[in-house]
Amino acid sequence: MECPEKSYKCSGKGFGKSRTFSEIQAKIKAGKAVVLTAEEVASRVRAGEKVEFEDVDVITTATRGIMSGTYAVLSFKVAEPDNFIRASEVSLNGIPAVVGPCPNERLGILDLIVLGTARSKTDPRYGGGHLLRELVEGKTISVAVKPAASETSPASAPFSIKTSLSEMPFARLYATRHAFKNYKAFVNPGKEALNTIFHVLPFKGDFQEMTFCGCGALNPLENDPHLESIGIGTRVLINGAEGFVTGYGTRSSKNNPNLAGFAELRNMEPEYMGGFVSSEGPEIINTWAVPLPILNPGMLENILKLDKEIPLQLVDLAGRTPLCEISYGDVWDEADLRVRYEPKACLECKSCELLRLCPMEAIKKTKTGKIKHIRSLCFNCGLCVSRCRGGAFKAKLGSVHCLIEGSLKDIQVTLRQSDRARAQKAAKELKNKVLSGEFRIKEAVEKIKFD
Numbered sequence: 013m014e015c016p017e018k019s020y021k022c023s024g025k026g027f028g029k030s031r032t033f034s035e036i037q038a039k040i041k042a043g044k045a046v047v048l049t050a051e052e053v054a055s056r057v058r059a060g061e062k063v064e065f066e067d068v069d070v071i072t073t074a075t076r077g078i079m080s081g082t083y084a085v086l087s088f089k090v091a092e093p094d095n096f097i098r099a100s101e102v103s104l105n106g107i108p109a110v111v112g113p114c115p116n117e118r119l120g121i122l123d124l125i126v127l128g129t130a131r132s133k134t135d136p137r138y139g140g141g142h143l144l145r146e147l148v149e150g151k152t153i154s155v156a157v158k159p160a161a162s163e164t165s166p167a168s169a170p171f172s173i174k175t176s177l178s179e180m181p182f183a184r185l186y187a188t189r190h191a192f193k194n195y196k197a198f199v200n201p202g203k204e205a206l207n208t209i210f211h212v213l214p215f216k217g218d219f220q221e222m223t224f225c226g227c228g229a230l231n232p233l234e235n236d237p238h239l240e241s242i243g244i245g246t247r248v249l250i251n252g253a254e255g256f257v258t259g260y261g262t263r264s265s266k267n268n269p270n271l272a273g274f275a276e277l278r279n280m281e282p283e284y285m286g287g288f289v290s291s292e293g294p295e296i297i298n299t300w301a302v303p304l305p306i307l308n309p310g311m312l313e314n315i316l317k318l319d320k321e322i323p324l325q326l327v328d329l330a331g332r333t334p335l336c337e338i339s340y341g342d343v344w345d346e347a348d349l350r351v352r353y354e355p356k357a358c359l360e361c362k363s364c365e366l367l368r369l370c371p372m373e374a375i376k377k378t379k380t381g382k383i384k385h386i387r388s389l390c391f392n393c394g395l396c397v398s399r400c401r402g403g404a405f406k407a408k409l410g411s412v413h414c415l416i417e418g419s420l421k422d423i424q425v426t427l428r429q430s431d432r433a434r435a436q437k438a439a440k441e442l443k444n445k446v447l448s449g450e451f452r453i454k455e456a457v458e459k460i461k462f463d
């Protein structure tokens with residue numbers, strides 16, 4: 013076979029070879045498939061090992077971060093039939109829901125759409141992401157219903173009920189824009205601090221700090237940028253629950269795609285989801301884990317890329333003007349993925365501002381007045397590292413060097429909007445499920461195409 017271009021496609025041991033989905037499925041069933049996480053592939057490459065087409069059948073990729081393009085559709089009973097005609101307004105734990113699309117006239121059943129970025133009318137630190145996690149945790153929620161009037165009869169009185177996920181026959185999470193092929197890093201070159209969804213605090217001006225999004229070499233679309241494996245109908249894990257890709261998401265483009273999909277709320281794991289309070293209000297976190305069957309040697313070209321080979325654009329927060337190009341290696345290679353708490357270093361300050369600032373409420377005070385770090389809630393964002401007076405919260409977040417308008421700037425990373433530690437965990441869990449047969453890889457029914 014003639015080599016069409018200078019690339020791995022033409023130089024790897026497997027040049028000219030390919031495998032089908034069914035062959036890979038059969039290999040998994042026979043216990044003969046090699047399944048590696050994207051992180052394991054990267055470790056081998058970093059150690060100087062050559063990874064060839066024959067060495068691996070499937071890699072598992074993942075990403076965890078703030079993914080605003082999320083909504084849930086919930087349908088459940090709130091009253092006996094014929095008690096009210098239909099609802100005009102509904103709120104769940106104070107979060108306004110969109111009533112419909114189906115009115116379920118006189119049935120006492122609600123169909124609701126809850127936006128992941130919806131905000132509580134009474135609590136500025138509570139949003140749709142918090143509500144959905146609480147449902148998945150099995151907590152009881154309050155539903156306030158305002159019935160609508162009809163042309164022939166007045167509205168019946170507003171009422172409220174308590175319910176939980178186990179009492180909802182239908183509860184599904186939909187992604188309208190998830191798992192972006194990595195994202196961007198942000199600075200504020202202006203003088204004034206800005207409130208933004210890209211920071212927990214007002215974003216300081218004068219290039220004093222940087223935040224960023226993206227899990228780098230672990231990201232599903234970074235590993236399959238030409239959408240050779242991922243397509244419509246691909247089975248994935250969304251927040252730990254089996255779901256499916258339905259196509260590309262909003263603001264997708266050929267060079268910068270993201271995914272749309274869905275999964276059942278009842279099968280999700282709370283640790284992978286939740287609310288995140290930014291200085292612009294509550295946001296929502298999601299986690300995707302995606303298996304990539306390696307169909308041809310060309311796919312390895314992107315899979316073997318290390319973080320330092322994946323560009324990360326640093327942009328002006330206001331207007332997103334590109335300022336400089338760094339790489340995911342600059343932000344992840346030397347960084348600590350997990351934030352640690354060392355109680356001995358805590359000064360037991362009279363007023364610990366971290367109790368108020370932690371975007372996940374993962375820092376609490378015990379009855380005895382001690383500070384407690386709740387690992388299962390922590391997003392590893394790193395905000396507490398720079399704000400803790402005693403340096404009790406520790407993690408290396410690093411800094412980047414950028415030449416901007418002829419001047420070299422050294423900018424400190426103060427916040428991460430992606431949790432690579434949990435993305436690693438999700439990719440590992442998916443690997444184990446693929447190997448055990450608990451998760452069956454599913455071939456796409458249609459390619460995702462951009463016009």
Ligand code: SF4
Binds near residue numbers: 403
């Ligand atoms: S700011 Fe840091 S040192 Fe002070 S009480 Fe909070 S955790 Fe402890």
Ligand code: SF4
Binds near residue numbers: 389
């Ligand atoms: S890293 Fe610190 S501030 Fe961020 S979620 Fe964890 S405990 Fe909270």
